[in-house]
Amino acid sequence: MESSSPVALITGASRGIGRGIALELAGAGYDIVVNYTTRPEAAAETAHGVEERGRRVLIARADVASREDRESMIAETREAFGRIDVLVNNAALSSLVRVDILDAPEESFDRVLAVNLKGPFFLTQAVGRWMVEIRKRDRARRLHIVNISSISEYTASVLRGDYCVAKAGLGMLTQLFADSLAPHSICVNEVRPGIIATDMTAGVKEKYDRLIAEGLTPLRRWGQPEDVARAVRALVGGDFDFTTGAAIDVDGGFHIRRL
Ligand SMILES: NC(=O)c1ccc[n+]([C@@H]2O[C@H](COP(=O)([O-])OP(=O)(O)OC[C@H]3O[C@@H](n4cnc5c(N)ncnc54)[C@H](OP(=O)(O)O)[C@@H]3O)[C@@H](O)[C@H]2O)c1
Structure with a gap:
């Protein structure tokens, strides 16, 4: 049976930015x-936080590469909720190793x-495809896909060239699916984080502490997962x-390009 509340699927929601988005959207009324x-x-732990906010949760183990x-994961989501309103990639x-691209291994790429x-x-x-099906039944539903680039x-960053190449590709992916899904009033946008305090950046914390203090980012502080999460909530919540x-x-x- 179809859930009466909107449903958001967030990949990589166990930690960091994904967890922040899960909790933010749960607070905004999404299962x-x-x-x-x-x-x-x-x-x-993320699921517990969702439930504390009074929302239903499905934990789905899935390697997105498979x-x-x-x-x-999609079958489990259909089974549990019968609908999807938001996908956050x-x-x-x-990179598996930080080495110059002249030496970067193919396995990491x-x-x-x-x-x-x-x-x-x-x-x-x-x-x-599932959202297109939903749109045929419901002209009013708000349907959004957000990519975290x-x-x-x-x-x-020549020490993690494969990561940069993948993120550049994600930018085109956003454009392509935005164009393809626009006739169905399904929006596809991208949120582009800077330096955010998560496990991903924990190993280079001291380096970034210094660079941020020296003004690498005009706003001289680390970003937090909640900064990204609030932007996602704004994008999907009806104002965009x-x-x-x-x-x-x-x-x-x-x-900002600066002199
Ligand atoms: N942190 C930053 O400064 C920063 C800056 C710009 C962009 N970003 C982007 O923001 C997003 C989140 O980054 P983060 O810093 O929050 O990373 P993180 O703390 O390392 O967390 C990564 C999350 O992705 C999950 N994950 C990894 N491989 C997966 C796979 N194959 N299938 C499904 N889930 C997988 C992890 O699940 P497990 O817990 O099960 O391992 C975890 O939940 C990423 O797209 C990243 O590129 C981050």
């Missing part, structure tokens, strides 16, 4: 699918591209229903 791949205890896993991993680009591409394709989409194919920078002004 949540918490996707994770390796850390069930972290996913359970077709079988993506298909079973958030799951990603950094393959895995990073599979998780950070192929996964979102085919998950968006599958959820997009990065300043690495346009900033060269005439916006598609857009990128919102949540980066403390990092993208």
Whole structure:
């Protein structure tokens, strides 16, 4: 049976930015699918936070790079809620090793591209098809897809070139699906975080502490998962229903060219 509340599926919602988005959207009245791949205890913690906000939750283990896993996650979501209103492609991993691209191993390229680009591409394709079905039955429903990209989409980091290439691809993915799904009034946008305090950046904390203090970002502080989460909530919550194919920078002004 179809849930009476809107449903948001967030990939990589066990930790970091994904958890922040899950809790923010739960607070805004969405039931949540918490996707994770390796850390069930972290996913359970996010799920607990969703329930504390009075919403229903499904925990879905799925490697977004795997077709079988993506298909079973969508089947579980259909079974649990019978609907989907928001997909957030958030799951990603950094380069397996930080080395100059002249020495970068192919294994890292393959895995990073599979998780950070192929996964979102085919998950968006599958959820997009489902949303088109939903649209045929319901002309009024608000349907949104949000991709969490990065300043690495346009900033060269030669020590993690595969990550940058994947994020650049995600920018085009946003444009492509925005165009393809626009006739069905399904919006596809991108939120582009800067330097955010999560496990992904924990290993380079001291370096970024220094760079931020020196003014790397005009707003001289670390971003928090909640900064990104609030932008996602704003995009899907009704104030941006005439916006598609857009990128919102949540980066403390990092993208400003300065002299
Ligand atoms: N942190 C930053 O400064 C920053 C800046 C710009 C953009 N971003 C982007 O923001 C997003 C979230 O980053 P984060 O910093 O929150 O990362 P994080 O703390 O490392 O968390 C990554 C999340 O993705 C999940 N995940 C990893 N591989 C997966 C896979 N194959 N299938 C499904 N889930 C998978 C992890 O699940 P498990 O817990 O099960 O491992 C975890 O929930 C990413 O797209 C990242 O590129 C981050």
